[in-house]
Amino acid sequence: MVSELMLQQTPVNRVLPVHEAWMERWPTPGDLAAASTGDAVRAWGRLGYPRRALRLHAAATAITERHDGVVPAEYADLLALPGVGDYTASAIASFAHGRRHVVLDTNVRRVLARAVGGTEFPGTSITRAERDVATALLPDDEATAATWAVATMELGALVCTAANPRCGSCPLADRCAWLAAGRPAHDGPPRRAQAWAGTDRQCRGRLLAVLRDAEGPVHRSVLEATWSDVPQRERCLASLLDDALVARTGPDTYALP
DNA sequence: CAGTCGTGGTA
DNA sequence: TTACCAAGACT
Numbered sequence A: 001m002v003s004e005l006m007l008q009q010t011p012v013n014r015v016l017p018v019h020e021a022w023m024e025r026w027p028t029p030g031d032l033a034a035a036s037t038g039d040a041v042r043a044w045g046r047l048g049y050p051r052r053a054l055r056l057h058a059a060a061t062a063i064t065e066r067h068d069g070v071v072p073a074e075y076a077d078l079l080a081l082p083g084v085g086d087y088t089a090s091a092i093a094s095f096a097h098g099r100r101h102v103v104l105d106t107n108v109r110r111v112l113a114r115a116v117g118g119t120e121f122p123g124t125s126i127t128r129a130e131r132d133v134a135t136a137l138l139p140d141d142e143a144t145a146a147t148w149a150v151a152t153m154e155l156g157a158l159v160c161t162a163a164n165p166r167c168g169s170c171p172l173a174d175r176c177a178w179l180a181a182g183r184p185a186h187d188g189p190p191r192r193a194q195a196w197a198g199t200d201r202q203c204r205g206r207l208l209a210v211l212r213d214a215e216g217p218v219h220r221s222v223l224e225a226t227w228s229d230v231p232q233r234e235r236c237l238a239s240l241l242d243d244a245l246v247a248r249t250g251p252d253t254y255a256l257p
Numbered sequence B: 001c002a003g004t005c006g007t008g009g010t011a
Numbered sequence C: 001t002t003a004c005c006a007a008g009a010c011t
Helices: A002-007 A012-025 A029-034 A037-044 A051-066 A075-079 A086-096 A106-115 A128-137 A142-159 A200-213 A220-224 A230-242
Strands: A247-250 A253-255
Touching (some): A002 A051, A002 A086, A012 A037, A029 A051, A037 A051, A037 A200, A075 A086, A086 A142, A106 A128, A106 A142, A200 A220, A220 A230, A220 A253
Antiparallel strands (some): A247 A253
């Protein structure tokens, strides 16, 4: 569960060392629940999307209170946890508990888009038809379904990659609709690139990095020195406070919660 | 449903 | 150097 939360939109290579340290420090949900959210945010390091650290902490608390400290195996119970959406609930139920679930992440979606749909990339959002295809392909046997879930994800992550897919070593090469069609390039509107420079996300990241790397409370002047656009800086600091990623420790000082 | 939310590697 | 991402969730 910890790795799945960390892997949401974050490359495996970056997650590995953080995950290892995290699990050594907080081996059980109860251990994490007993820690402060500030420690969780700091241990999250530079994985990005730090609200995931808060959600994981909140999930650990919920598991401790509602599930006797044991990560539930039921999809509905998992889905009810903070930071756990359809993908993560299915992944935990399937990978950790061997349950039969459609695990539809970006890798699997790409594999199905190519092998079945004959297109290079899936759409921006999951469609009903897409889920129907994935459901129809899922093996009936529970154990086999769990293996299928891992296998299709790995296929997408290691072979049927977004850029430079290794069709030469793909086990589906002889039945892939996209390959059979000559690997036609993605048509239609280009996927919107996410802006970064000058955005609130960059500003929030800059502010939080200062607090994360600081020993204790930080004076307002230090935060002000990290971002020149005053209205934006104030807006971002307010949103960080609102998200409970930052706490006000005095009239002019701030720190991790 | 589209917008928002971090970060650092890679072509 | 810039563009484009990488095992989503939430609003």
